[in-house]
Structures are given as structure tokens and as C-alpha cells.
Amino acid sequence: MEEAQVLGVLTALGYSGELTKEGALSQEAEQGPLSPCFTAACSWLVCELKAVSPLEECLTPTTGPENAEAFLLEVSGLLSELHCPYPSLTTGNATSRLKDKESSLRLLLFLGSELQAARLLRSKQSPQERQQAPKEAGSGxxxxxxxxxxxxxxxxxxxxxxxxxxxxxxxxxxxxxxxSSSLPEDAVGNPLLTRSLESGQWERLEEIHQAMCMEYGWRRQMLITRLDVTVQSFHWSERAQQHGAAMVRLYEPLRDGLCSRPSVTLALLLSAREDLSVITKTTSQSSREKTACAVNKILMGPVPDRGGRPGEIEPPMVRWESRRSGSGGRKEKRRGKGRQH
Incomplete structure (x- = not known):
């Protein structure tokens, strides 16, 4: 893929970032998601695309190589929503893509072509449709x-x-x-956040929120990958191979509902009540009212002691296996020489 083609598309779209400098596109595309300049260009294309089309996903520019995996996870969700036709960008492990310069350039070209198409469709809309477009575009x-x-x-x-x-x-x-006037007293409870935050504090809170979303996004992706591997192992048996199609048909709707991106937002902080800050033991009376059942009343009889206490184990005795099993000791050799004489 020619770099001049990608650079021409970016320039035509109005991009004036770091990638427009001489030789920068080739160097940053070689690093791919490890380059903050490359991720910033992709984020700019997606922001422009969200302004003219009803796009849900977004891309967060990175600050260094340590954020590359989170960026790749966002790219995976974005390309899935855009129905990207390039298998090199959509197949395989999401965190292992964009490993070469060709894939990085293809991603820029795809996002640029999507933005060109969206702007072209918007230019053909009537004034009434354009008035509704910002509302639809802001759905994400x-x-x-x-x-x-x-x-x-x-x-x-x-x-x-x-x-x-x-x-x-x-x-x-x-x-x-x-x-609220028709509800019983204390039905809603007091808010957990009782003070007003300044603009700088909200920005800091947003940074913490993004960091936690990134962390838990990785954890969710790990659990989803473990689930996929476990389900794949079920297909290995001969009996499961006969019902493979039925298993896939039942599993796919459940799998499609799993998303690696957390759904927690800052709005949930404003709606949190004081009772969320109270840590209640699982054995407390209030908790046991909802978890108690007939099984808990069954008492187990005496069970054999299985040990497992290292302090009660006696140290092992020294065993001289070489002296017991072998006959090649030093004394045996001397005795053999004495018999010959």
C-alpha cells in the first residue's frame, strides 16, 4: 500500500497532525499502536466520523506503548461496528493486530474512506434531515x-x-x-457524593474512570478468552463433534451479549446511595435472611483427618541408596583386589 495514497486521503479530510510531516507517516505506521501520533490520528478520524454518522464506539489516543492493548481492544469494537471487510484487521487475537506497517496504513485508509463516505452522504441530505442528524450522531x-x-x-x-x-x-x-413526594420516607436514601466538584476535579475523575475502564476491560477480555477456550475444548470429543452445530447455535447468542468494555459510567457515581459504602459480612443477620435455605441446616458428621499441617510432619530420614543397592563401593574394590592376590 502506497503511503502517498494514505497521506492524500488524510490531507483531503482536513487532517493536519504530526503524520503530515515528511517521513512521519512511514515511521509512525511502523510502530502502529505503540505510537501516540498514530493513535491520535485514528482518534481524530473517529471523532470526525462520529460528528456526521450515528457511531457508538470511540477511540482514545494513547500516551505511550503501555496503552497499546487498550487501544487495540477499542479498535476491535470499532471495526466490528463498522463491518470492516479486511480480515487482517478483524481476525485473530484483538491484542495482536496492527503488528506491521501494512496493517496500520490499511486502518488509516479504511477510517478515512468511511469518513469520506459519511461526509458525502451528509452533503446529499435535505435541510430537515440535517437537523435530525446531530441528534442521531450524538447517540454514542x-x-x-x-x-x-x-x-x-x-x-x-x-x-x-x-x-x-x-x-x-x-x-x-x-x-x-x-x-419523590409520593414515595415513602427514606425510600431513595442519601447520595454517596455529597459535595460539588470543580471542573478540574471532574477532569481528574474522568481520568481515573478511564484508567479503571481500561484495567477492567483487560480483565473482562481475559475472562471472555478463557470462556472461548473452554467452550472450544468441549468440541474435541467425538460425541460433541456430532452436535457441534447445535452447540454453536446455542452458544453464539450468549457470547454476543458479552462485551469486554465495562458499562460503568460517571452517572452511576451521582446515583450511588450511602448504603453502597457499608460493607456487610455475608454471615450477618441481614444477609442471611436472603441466603438461608434448608441445606444450611444439615450437619455433617465426623470426617477423617486429612492432615495438611506442615508443622506436624517429621523430617525424612537420610537414605543411603547407593550403599544398599550398589556393589561398587571403595571397600568392595579393595576386597576384590585382595582375593586376586
């Missing part, structure tokens, strides 16, 4: 998703495209106060 935005979910939970219509935020939050407050 976290704030928009939370607002729509809040309106749905309260039984209200979704936020109108021409409604101001002040009017929307005013209507939400009135609706929440109306519902």
Missing part, C-alpha cells in the same frame, strides 16, 4: 445516552432537538420531585 455520546435513559425511566418524552438544557433539566427536576 455518554451524556446523551444517560439523558435518554433518564427520560425513559421517568416516563417522559426524549429531549427535543431544539430544547435548551436549562428547560430540559427544569422539566426533569419537576418530574423527579413529583415522583
Amino acid at each position: 455520546d455518554e451524556v446523551s445516552r444517560e439523558l435518554r435513559a433518564l427520560c425513559q425511566a421517568l416516563g417522559m418524552a426524549g429531549p427535543a432537538a431544539d430544547a435548551s438544557m436549562a428547560a430540559l433539566f427544569g422539566d426533569l427536576e419537576l418530574k423527579i420531585r413529583d415522583i
Whole structure:
């Protein structure tokens, strides 16, 4: 793949980042996800694409090679949503892709072509369709998703495209106060976060949230991979091979519902109540009210002692196997020589 083709697409789209410098595209594409400049260019393309199309996934630019795996996981989800036709970008282990320069350039070219197509379709839309486009394009935005979910939970219509935020939050407050007045006292509880945060604190909290999402994303991906390997091992037996198609048909719908990206958002922090900060033992009376069953009342009789206490084990005796089994000791050799004389 020619670098001039990729650079021409980026320039035509209005990209003016580090990759436009002489020789930078070849050098950064060689490093792929290990390069912050390369990931920043991919993130820019996706942000531009989200502005003109209803895209859910996003790409977070990295700050160093240590964030490469998280970036690759995001790329995997993005390409799945965009139905990428290149097998080299969509097959195999998600954290092992973009290992060569050719794959990195292909990713830039694919994202660039998707952005060109989205902008072309948008230019052909009528003025009425363009007014609705920002609302649809923002469906992947976290704030928009939370607002729509809040309106749905309260039984209200979704936020109108021409409604101001002040009017929307005013209507939400009135609706929440109306519902809260009909609830019993202390039904909701006090919020866990009782103080207002400044802009810098929210930014810091967002950084912590992104770091935790990255960490737990890796853990979820590890568990999902273990599940896939375990299910694959079930197909090895001769009996399972006869029912392989049925097993796949039952497993795929369940597997499709598993996502490596955590669904925890900052909005859940605002909705958290004080009772979440109380650590209750599993053996406490309040917990046992929900977990007690008839099996717990069955008492086990005496069981044999299986040991397992290192302090009670006697040290082993020294065994001289060579003297017992062999006949080639030094004394035996001397005796043999004496007999010859």
C-alpha cells in the first residue's frame, strides 16, 4: 500500500497532525499502536466520523506503548461496528493486530474512506434531515445516552432537538420531585457524593474512570478468552463433534451479549446511595435472611483427618541408596583386589 495514497486521503479530510510531516507517516505506521501520533490520528478520524454518522464506539489516543492493548481492544469494537471487510484487521487475537506497517496504513485508509463516505452522504441530505442528524450522531455520546435513559425511566418524552438544557433539566427536576413526594420516607436514601466538584476535579475523575475502564476491560477480555477456550475444548470429543452445530447455535447468542468494555459510567457515581459504602459480612443477620435455605441446616458428621499441617510432619530420614543397592563401593574394590592376590 502506497503511503502517498494514505497521506492524500488524510490531507483531503482536513487532517493536519504530526503524520503530515515528511517521513512521519512511514515511521509512525511502523510502530502502529505503540505510537501516540498514530493513535491520535485514528482518534481524530473517529471523532470526525462520529460528528456526521450515528457511531457508538470511540477511540482514545494513547500516551505511550503501555496503552497499546487498550487501544487495540477499542479498535476491535470499532471495526466490528463498522463491518470492516479486511480480515487482517478483524481476525485473530484483538491484542495482536496492527503488528506491521501494512496493517496500520490499511486502518488509516479504511477510517478515512468511511469518513469520506459519511461526509458525502451528509452533503446529499435535505435541510430537515440535517437537523435530525446531530441528534442521531450524538447517540454514542455518554451524556446523551444517560439523558435518554433518564427520560425513559421517568416516563417522559426524549429531549427535543431544539430544547435548551436549562428547560430540559427544569422539566426533569419537576418530574423527579413529583415522583419523590409520593414515595415513602427514606425510600431513595442519601447520595454517596455529597459535595460539588470543580471542573478540574471532574477532569481528574474522568481520568481515573478511564484508567479503571481500561484495567477492567483487560480483565473482562481475559475472562471472555478463557470462556472461548473452554467452550472450544468441549468440541474435541467425538460425541460433541456430532452436535457441534447445535452447540454453536446455542452458544453464539450468549457470547454476543458479552462485551469486554465495562458499562460503568460517571452517572452511576451521582446515583450511588450511602448504603453502597457499608460493607456487610455475608454471615450477618441481614444477609442471611436472603441466603438461608434448608441445606444450611444439615450437619455433617465426623470426617477423617486429612492432615495438611506442615508443622506436624517429621523430617525424612537420610537414605543411603547407593550403599544398599550398589556393589561398587571403595571397600568392595579393595576386597576384590585382595582375593586376586
